[in-house]
Every structure is written in structure tokens, then in C-alpha cells.
Amino acid sequence: MSKRILEKESVYKKVSPIRKGKWKEWHNQRYLYYMSIPFVLWVFVFQYFPLWGWTMAFQKYRPGLGFFEQKWVGLEHFRTLFQDDHFYQVLRNTLAMSFMGLVAGFVVPVIFALILNEVRIGVMKRFVQTVSYLPHFVSWVVAAGIVTKMLSTDGGVVNSILLGLNLVDQPIPFMSQGHWFWYIVTSADIWKETGWNAIIYLAAISSIGPELYEAARVDGASRLKQMWHITLPGIRPTIIVLLIMSIGHLLGNGFEKQFLLGNHMVIDYSEVLDLYALNYGLSMGRYSFGTAINIFNSVISLFLLFAANGIFKRVTKESIM
Amino acid sequence: MGTANSTTSASRSKNKLHTKSIQDRILEVIVYVSMILVTVLTLYPFLNVLAISLNDSVDTVRGGITIWPREFTLKNYDLIFTYKGLITGFQNSVLRTVIGTVLGLLSGSMLAFVLARNDFGGRRWISMFLAITMYVSGGMIPGFILMKDLHLINTFAVYVLPGLVSAFNIFVIRSFIDGLPYALQESAKLDGANDFVIYWRVILPLCKPALATVALFLAVGQWNSWFDTYLFNGSNETLTTLQYELMKILQSTTTSATNSQDASNMAERMAQVSPESVKMAITIIVTVPILIVYPFLQKYFVKGMTLGAVKS
Numbered sequence: 001m002s003k004r005i006l007e008k009e010s011v012y013k014k015v016s017p018i019r020k021g022k023w024k025e026w027h028n029q030r031y032l033y034y035m036s037i038p039f040v041l042w043v044f045v046f047q048y049f050p051l052w053g054w055t056m057a058f059q060k061y062r063p064g065l066g067f068f069e070q071k072w073v074g075l076e077h078f079r080t081l082f083q084d085d086h087f088y089q090v091l092r093n094t095l096a097m098s099f100m101g102l103v104a105g106f107v108v109p110v111i112f113a114l115i116l117n118e119v120r121i122g123v124m125k126r127f128v129q130t131v132s133y134l135p136h137f138v139s140w141v142v143a144a145g146i147v148t149k150m151l152s153t154d155g156g157v158v159n160s161i162l163l164g165l166n167l168v169d170q171p172i173p174f175m176s177q178g179h180w181f182w183y184i185v186t187s188a189d190i191w192k193e194t195g196w197n198a199i200i201y202l203a204a205i206s207s208i209g210p211e212l213y214e215a216a217r218v219d220g221a222s223r224l225k226q227m228w229h230i231t232l233p234g235i236r237p238t239i240i241v242l243l244i245m246s247i248g249h250l251l252g253n254g255f256e257k258q259f260l261l262g263n264h265m266v267i268d269y270s271e272v273l274d275l276y277a278l279n280y281g282l283s284m285g286r287y288s289f290g291t292a293i294n295i296f297n298s299v300i301s302l303f304l305l306f307a308a309n310g311i312f313k314r315v316t317k318e319s320i321m
Numbered sequence: 322m323g324t325a326n327s328t329t330s331a332s333r334s335k336n337k338l339h340t341k342s343i344q345d346r347i348l349e350v351i352v353y354v355s356m357i358l359v360t361v362l363t364l365y366p367f368l369n370v371l372a373i374s375l376n377d378s379v380d381t382v383r384g385g386i387t388i389w390p391r392e393f394t395l396k397n398y399d400l401i402f403t404y405k406g407l408i409t410g411f412q413n414s415v416l417r418t419v420i421g422t423v424l425g426l427l428s429g430s431m432l433a434f435v436l437a438r439n440d441f442g443g444r445r446w447i448s449m450f451l452a453i454t455m456y457v458s459g460g461m462i463p464g465f466i467l468m469k470d471l472h473l474i475n476t477f478a479v480y481v482l483p484g485l486v487s488a489f490n491i492f493v494i495r496s497f498i499d500g501l502p503y504a505l506q507e508s509a510k511l512d513g514a515n516d517f518v519i520y521w522r523v524i525l526p527l528c529k530p531a532l533a534t535v536a537l538f539l540a541v542g543q544w545n546s547w548f549d550t551y552l553f554n555g556s557n558e559t560l561t562t563l564q565y566e567l568m569k570i571l572q573s574t575t576t577s578a579t580n581s582q583d584a585s586n587m588a589e590r591m592a593q594v595s596p597e598s599v600k601m602a603i604t605i606i607v608t609v610p611i612l613i614v615y616p617f618l619q620k621y622f623v624k625g626m627t628l629g630a631v632k633s
Contacts, residue, residue, distance in 0.1 A: 025442065026442075029440070029441060029516070031515050031516035031517045032435045032438060032441050032443075032516050033443070034517070035431045035432070035434070035516070035517065035520065036431070036432055036435040036436075036443065036447060039428055039431070039486050040447055042428075042485060042486050043451065043454060043486050045467075045471075046482070046483050046485075046486075047454040047459075047486075048454075049459075049467055050459020050460065050463035050464045050466075050467050051457065051459045051463070052459075052463075053459055053462070053463025053464075053466055053467060056462075056463065056466070063466075063469070112359070115351075115352050115355055115356070116356070118348065118349075118352045119352060119353070119356060124356065127360075128356050128359060128360055130616055130619060131363050131364060132359060132363060133615065133619070134363055134364075134367070134612065134615075135363060137541055137545075137612065137615050138545075138608055138611070138612075139544075139545030139546075139547065139564050139607070140545075141545075141547050141564050141567050141568045141607075142567070142604055144571070145567070145600070145604055146366045146367075146370060146604075148571070149369070149370070150366055154384060155384035155385065155386075157366075157387075191362065191363070195363075199623055199626045199627065200626060200627060203623070203626075203627040222342055222344045222345055222348075223344075223345050224344060248456055256548065259548075260568070260572070274461060277460070277461055277462060278461065281462055282462055282465060287462055287466060290461070290462040291460065291462045291463055294459070294460025294461060294462055294463065295460070297460065298457060298458070298460060301456075302456070302457065305456065
């Protein structure tokens with residue numbers, strides 16, 4: 001019996017380093033190391049090694065040569081990038097769509113969660129919520145196909161409604177006029193992700209104490225007042241944390257939509273940084289130039305993350321780091 | 322409103338309908354109208370696609386199909402099986418979904434188990450090491466070069482290996498394990514079980530809700546991804562996936578519609594473009610597996626999302 005207790009102590013209490021030493025601890029936890037080190041190496045190779053690849057941006061990278069055989073060119077690729085007029089157009093598109101996506105992607109789910117929370121019929125609430133997740137599980141390939149279909153000039157439902165209401169005489173060619181593109185991407189994003197993004201807000205709302213609403217009701221507050229003065233402040237911390245996180249992912253939120261919804265007629269509005277890196281870097285074999293674009297993208301993202309975090313820390317005393 | 326103030330809450334709830342203010346009623350109307358609107362906006366496109374897929378493809382050209390097929394037929398679904406790429410794509414998609422999910426669950430839960438152990442020395446370091454990957458990534462081109470250097474281009478492995486360890490999924494499972502009583506592990510230890518046995522026999526069976534969430538994330542991610550096929554295996558017909566094939570088929574409309582001025586290619590393009598109804602049938606085939614699964618896992622992933630967000 002006493003032996004068992006001793007055994008337990010030696011395993012679970014941090015072993016005194018003077019008596020048993022690091023070795024003993026390592027030996028006791030050897031399975032934990034066996035179970036984690038392979039994956040740590042894995043992460044190192046697949047997630048950290050590409051960061052090492054950033055050195056390519058400062059070389060005239062040629063595939064097949066070793067690292068020390070490459071020719072170093074310093075900031076040449078960045079100079080080319082910043083002198084390219086096309087780059088500024090791409091940057092404008094990226095910032096515009098990211099910013100629109102950020103605002104819509106955080107305002108709409110909050111409103112949706114607030115409204116859904118006001119539904120008092122349990123079955124309806126659950127049904128609407130389940131339906132609202134649906135587009136999230138559909139791939140962007142399918143979603144883009146559906147959006148294109150709904151907006152098409154022959155028989156698309158949007159144009160049918162507009163024609164039916166006599167708002168337009170001719171169907172609007174949404175997919176081939178550039179100035180619609182940013183709005184289409186943003187709307188598609190709202191359609192696809194609102195329900196999913198609202199999950200966290202709904203969870204936050206459900207953790208607000210019912211006694212607050214009770215008290216407000218006794219004081220005669222209307223439901224609109226309760227939403228504004230209890231529900232919204234109740235989920236404020238959640239909103240801020242998610243907002244900072246999405247600012248951090250602002251430029252990294254993909255190019256799938258732009259790739260799939262865009263075509264060569266709207267390319268002046270649809271090309272974003274990642275697509276630029278793909279079209280003018282990878283596809284042309286200009287690996288170094290493409291990497292410079294990737295670096296620019298990542299650095300701006302990190303800068304935005306820290307900036308947003310800093311501003312919020314100062315203004316609201318809340319932060320994620 | 323004035324009388325509502327003075328009445329007690331018990332009598333208030335009895336007379337709820339009478340004490341509702343006009344403002345509250347307007348709100349009620351707005352709430353229910355917007356809920357119906359959300360439902361219609363979400364479901365209509367899917368029902369429309371389904372109806373078109375079940376409609377005769379010649380008749381579809383006339384347009385005007387809403388949520389009910391005009392000339393019902395299953396021919397479009399029969400026709401799909403003549404596309405060779407789709408069959409191969411289907412096999413590869415199923416294969417990558419199964420393998421990717423199983424391997425991802427194993428690696429994720431193993432690492433989560435280790436990171437949930439307070440007495441483990443490397444815990445803080447490894448957590449940090451993983452968390453960084455959620456914010457910084459090398460980008461597309463360094464990733465591509467890495468795959469090239471590892472000779473993973475034109476292989477099936479490129480679908481599974483790069484995404485095997487995902488920080489977010491690990492944190493979801495870990496926060497679930499954190500909620501389990503530690504005494505379970507202690508008593509297993511006293512019975513002479515080593516850490517691996519504890520993980521396999523004790524923790525893993527208890528983690529089913531968290532594993533269901535992560536399995537759904539992994540499976541959906543695998544099933545839906547197309548860009549890796551495009552980037553790494555685009556020229557290899559035997560490694561194509563369902564989403565990539567669908568992408569090619571759907572994008573063929575866009576190009577044919579926009580390049581229609583291009584008369585020289587016209588005939589060739591027309592031959593390539595498949596009828597609208599067939600396209601919609603493929604869309605349904607690609608979408609349905611996931612739509613069948615997700616409502617049943619709803620209670621798990623709602624919890625998982627919330628846990629994951631809190632932790633990270």
C-alpha cells in the first residue's frame with residue numbers, strides 16, 4: 001500500500017530536481033515526449049519551414065540550386081513590386097474587399113444573433129439556426145456556382161425580381177461589370193458565413209444572467225431597450241476579441257472567392273494580393289517575386305493585428321495578447 | 322407601461338399579451354419577418370439547384386424553374402457517370418476525406434492529450450509553438466517550393482500531410498480534456514497503465530464529443546478543398562478530386578459566356594460546356610454528403626466552436 005502511494009507521488013508530484021534529477025522526470029514522462037515530438041517536428045517542417053523560404057525574396061531564386069549557390073539580390077524584388085502600378089491596383093482591391101468583409105462579417109452576425117435571440121418559439125429558433133449554418137459547409141466552388149447562377153442575366157432570380165418589379169428594363173450583367181464585384185464578394189461572404197459566425201455570439205448571449213432581464217422588465221424596459229442595454233454590452237468582450245482576431249486575418253482571408261467568382265472581364269476589381277502572387281509569381285516561375293508579395297501580405301497582417309490589439313487595449317482595456 | 326411598472330412580475334406574466342407595448346410588437350414583427358427572410362435567402366438557392374438538376378435539360382433552357390421541376394427526370398444524374406474525371410474525383414475525394422480525418426483526429430487528440438497534462442515539462446513551449454502558426458504562415462509560394470523539395474507534387478500525400486496538425490483543432494480537443502476529472506488518469510496510472518495506454522483506453526473514448534466536432538471540421542475541409550488539387554496535382558488526371566472537377570465544369574460556363582465573341586473557338590467550347598441541368602446535378606452530388614451529416618453533429622460543433630474560441 002505504502003509502496004503504491006510512493007509510486008504515485010514520484011509520478012505525479014514534480015520530482016525534486018536535487019534528489020532524482022531531470023533524467024528521472026524525463027524518463028517518467030517519456031511517453032508524453034514520444035507522443036508529441038513527432039508532431040512538433042511535423043509542424044516545424046510544414047509550418048515553420050516555409051518561413052525559412054522567405055529568404056527567396058532576397059535572392060534570385062533558381063529551383064535546383066542549393067541555398068548557398070543562390071544569388072543574393074537584396075531588396076530588388078521589393079523595389080520592382082513597389083514600382084509596379086499594377087501592384088497598387090491589387091492592393092486597393094485587397095484592402096477594399098478585406099475592409100468590406102471585416103465590417104460586414106462582424107456587424108451582420110451580431111445583428112443576426114441579437115434578432116435570433118428574440119425568437120421565442122423554440123422550434124423556429126432551432127430550425128433557422130440549423131438552416132443558417134448550411135452554406136458554411138458548402139465549398140466555395142459550389143457557393144460561387146450558386147452565386148453566379150442567382151445573378152445570371154438569363155433567368156437568375158435577382159434579375160427576375162428586379163425585372164418583375166420594373167426596377168430595371170434590362171437584366172444587369174452583375175458578373176461581367178467590375179464595379180459590382182466587391183459587393184458580390186461581400187454579399188456572398190455574408191450569405192455563406194453569417195450563421196456560422198453567429199454561433200459564438202449566441203453562446204455569449206446565452207451566458208448572460210436572466211436576472212438582468214428580469215430586473216429590466218420590472219423597471220419597464222422594452223425589449224429593444226433590453227437588447228441595447230443588456231444583450232449588447234453582455235457580448236461586448238466577445239465582439240472585441242473576435243474583431244481583433246479578424247483584423248489579424250484581414251489580408252489573409254483568402255482568394256478563393258475572388259478566384260472563383262472573378263473572370264477576365266472584372267480582373268481590375270477582382271485581383272487580390274494572393275492571386276497576384278499566383279499569376280505573376282508562381283505561374284511565371286518568378287518564385288522570388290511571388291515570395292516578396294507573400295511577405296508583404298504577412299507583414300501587413302501582423303502589423304494590423306498588433307495595431308488593432310494596441311488600440312483596443314488603450315480604448316477598452318481589453319486585448320487578446 | 323405605467324401600470325406594468327406597478328404590477329408584480331407574477332401577474333405580469335399572466336397578462337403578458339395585454340402589457341406588451343406597441344414598440345415590442347413592432348419588434349416582434351421585425352424579428353419574425355427577418356427570420357423568414359433569412360430562411361428563404363439561404364434555402365432558395367439550394368432548392369433551385371435541386372429542382373433544375375431534376376428537370377429535363379432541354380426544358381431547363383427555357384428558364385423559369387424555381388423550386389419545383391417542370392419536367393421531372395433522373396437522366397441528368399445518369400449522365401454524370403459518363404464523366405470519367407468525376408468517378409476518379411469521387412474516389413479520391415472519399416479517400417482523402419477518410420484518411421485525412423482519421424490521421425488528423427489521431428494526431429490532434431494525441432497532441433491535445435499531452436498538452437492537457439499539467440505535469441508535462443514541454444507543455445508551455447509546444448503550446449506557444451503551435452499558437453504562432455495560427456497567425457503567421459509562410460504563404461503560397463514558399464509552401465509550393467517546400468512541397469516541391471519534399472517531392473510531394475503529383476502525389477496523393479499532398480492532400481493529407483500538410484494539414485495534418487492544426488492548432489485550432491488541438492485547442493478544441495485540449496479544452497475538452499481539461500474539463501475531464503484528472504483522477505481518471507491517476508487511477509489508471511495506479512493500475513500500471515503508461516501514458517499511451519491512458520490516452521488510448523481512458524481519454525480517447527471519453528472525448529467523443531470533441532472528436533466529433535474536429536472530425537466534422539477535418540472532413541468538411543478535406544471534402545471541400547480544391548485549390549491544392551489545382552496547385553499541386555492539376556495536370557494529373559488520376560489524382561483529381563470532385564471539387565476540382567466541379568470547379569472546371571462550372572468555370573467552363575463563365576469562360577464560354579464571356580468569350581463568346583471568340584468565334585473561332587465557339588464550336589469547340591459549345592461541345593465542352595455541359596447542360597445547365599447536368600451541372601446542377603453534379604453540384605448536388607458534391608454537396609449532399611455534407612448536408613446529410615452536419616445537422617446531426619450540430620450540438621457538438623456549437624460547443625466545440627465556443628470552447629475553441631474561448632481558448633485561443
